[in-house]
Amino acid sequence: xxxxxxxxxxxxxxxxxxxxxxxxxxxxxxxxxxxxxxxxxxxxxxxxxxxxxxxxxxxxxxxxxxxxxxxxxxxxxxxxxxxxxxxxxxxxxxxxxxxxxxxxxxxxxxxxxxxxxxxxxxxxxxxxxxxxxxxxxxxxxxxxxxxxxxxxxxxxxxxxxxxxxxxxxxxxxxxxxxxxxxxxxxxxxxxxxxxxxxxxxxxxxxxxxxxxxxxxxxxxxxxxxxxxxxxxxxxxxxxxxxxxxxxxxxxxxxxxxxxxxxxxxxxxxxxxxxxxxxxxxxxxxxxxxxxxxxxxxxxxxxxxxxxxxxxxxx
Numbered sequence: 001x002x003x004x005x006x007x008x009x010x011x012x013x014x015x016x017x018x019x020x021x022x023x024x025x026x027x028x029x030x031x032x033x034x035x036x037x038x039x040x041x042x043x044x045x046x047x048x049x050x051x052x053x054x055x056x057x058x059x060x061x062x063x064x065x066x067x068x069x070x071x072x073x074x075x076x077x078x079x080x081x082x083x084x085x086x087x088x089x090x091x092x093x094x095x096x097x098x099x100x101x102x103x104x105x106x107x108x109x110x111x112x113x114x115x116x117x118x119x120x121x122x123x124x125x126x127x128x129x130x131x132x133x134x135x136x137x138x139x140x141x142x143x144x145x146x147x148x149x150x151x152x153x154x155x156x157x158x159x160x161x162x163x164x165x166x167x168x169x170x171x172x173x174x175x176x177x178x179x180x181x182x183x184x185x186x187x188x189x190x191x192x193x194x195x196x197x198x199x200x201x202x203x204x205x206x207x208x209x210x211x212x213x214x215x216x217x218x219x220x221x222x223x224x225x226x227x228x229x230x231x232x233x234x235x236x237x238x239x240x241x242x243x244x245x246x247x248x249x250x251x252x253x254x255x256x257x258x259x260x261x262x263x264x265x266x267x268x269x270x271x272x273x274x275x276x277x278x279x280x281x282x283x284x285x286x287x288x289x290x291x292x293x294x295x296x297x298x299x300x301x302x303x304x305x306x307x308x309x310x311x312x313x314x
Contacts, residue, residue, distance in 0.1 A: 002037040003062075003107060006087030006164075010077035011095035012043045016204035018052045024101045025059060031208050038063045040095075044071035049309070057312050063310040075177040083165035084314055088112070090167045095157040100198045107161035110274050117166050117189035120181055121159035123199035132236045152194055159197050159301050163189075188307055237292030246283025252276035 007025060011018070029036045040053045042065065049066050057063040066080050077182065078092065089111045093099040103121065110119045144155050156178045170183040181192055253276040256267055267273045 003033075003037050003087045004089065005029065005034050005104065006085035006090045007036060007038045007104070008041065008078060008081035008085060008092045009026045009041055010074050010081065010092075011045065011049055012071065013047045013049060015045075015048045015052055016205070017095060017097045018049060020103045021095060021097055021101070022056050022060070022063060023289075026062075026224040028104050028290065030064075031087045034104075034108070034261050036062055036089060037085075039084055040065040041077035042238040043073065043077045043216070044066040044068045053058075054312065056086060062313070062314070064314055065310075066314060067310045071197065075172045075173060075175050078177050078180075079172045082170075082172065085164065085167060088164055090162045090164055092158060092160050092162075094150060097203050098200050099159040100194045100200055103159060103195070103197045106195060107159075111161050111163055114193070115191060117163050117191040118181060118184050118195040119161040119193045119195050119313060121157040121197035122153045123157055124153070124193050124196045126199050133194075146180075146181070150185060152181060152192070153181065154179055154194075158199070165189075177213065178229065234293035235290040238286050238293060242283045242285070242287030242290065245286060246280050246284070247275045249279030249281075249283060 009021075018040075025038060027038075028034075038060075040063065043051045044055065044067075052066075053063065053065045057065060064084070066084065068077070068080075075170070081092075082090065089108050091107055092105060093101070099121070107119050107121075145151055150177070155269060160180065162184075164308050166184050166187070166189050169189070170180065172183070173179060176183065185192065254275065256270060256273055259265060260267055275309050
């Protein structure tokens with residue numbers, strides 16, 4: 001029988017927090033009589049994190065692990081964790097103790113009893129720096145809500161719960177972990193909820209993310225909107241855009257031809273003639289880009305191929 005819960009935890013240089021975190025998870029799951037597995041995905045840590053995971057797994061058979069050969073990022077770690085998860089409900093959390101395992105029963109209940117496909121945590125009260133973290137996060141989430149139409153206050157919260165079918169139906173790559181609710185929605189999972197969760201001050205280490213995540217996140221949001229809408233039908237975008245551009249160029253050159261016939265003015269004496277030709281060429285190129293995109297879209301065989309150095313019970 002599959003366990004009730006799979007807890008997927010990406011980690012990178014978190015040696016101080018791991019013993020406390022895993023003991024806390026074990027306490028919560030035991031008290032609530034959950035059958036569970038904990039999947040620790042070591043994203044190429046350079047400290048003693050992996051050795052600690054191995055030591056703890058010897059004491060607790062519910063702890064499993066995957067160690068990347070190098071640092072790939074959070075999305076690849078989640079991808080491997082989702083692929084390995086066997087629980088009926090999959091819960092993700094960060095390894096730095098800023099996510100509280102005490103939220104696990106509430107998240108599990110919202111999925112199993114209230115019928116949600118995905119529940120995202122909302123850190124309503126945050127202990128991060130207001131200027132460098134909280135304000136940019138609010139702006140970032142506001143843009144996400146406007147683009148995606150998903151009314152979540154904190155889309156990037158690491159503490160989430162999923163029905164198993166959700167994580168087996170979506171593909172997380174690049175840095176798309178920020179937009180898993182968007183991926184789930186476009187995969188047809190529309191029952192997306194939100195739960196206010198506790199945000200705890202960082203106890204060990206430092207944040208692994210900088211300002212670049214906001215720029216990269218906005219670009220990723222544009223990418224995911226494009227892929228979600230046109231990933232399987234790029235010709236619908238490039239073909240329509242190319243046809244429109246070509247038509248505008250054709251109309252302009254037709255007007256120039258009529259003007260020449262009426263006023264006997266050479267076409268090549270007008271800059272508009274060269275502009276119209278350029279527009280028509282651009283439209284043709286855009287149209288044929290759609291054809292090429294149809295052939296190559298989403299066919300990269302190694303997009304989610306990650307080298308793993310070691311595994312535990314997997």
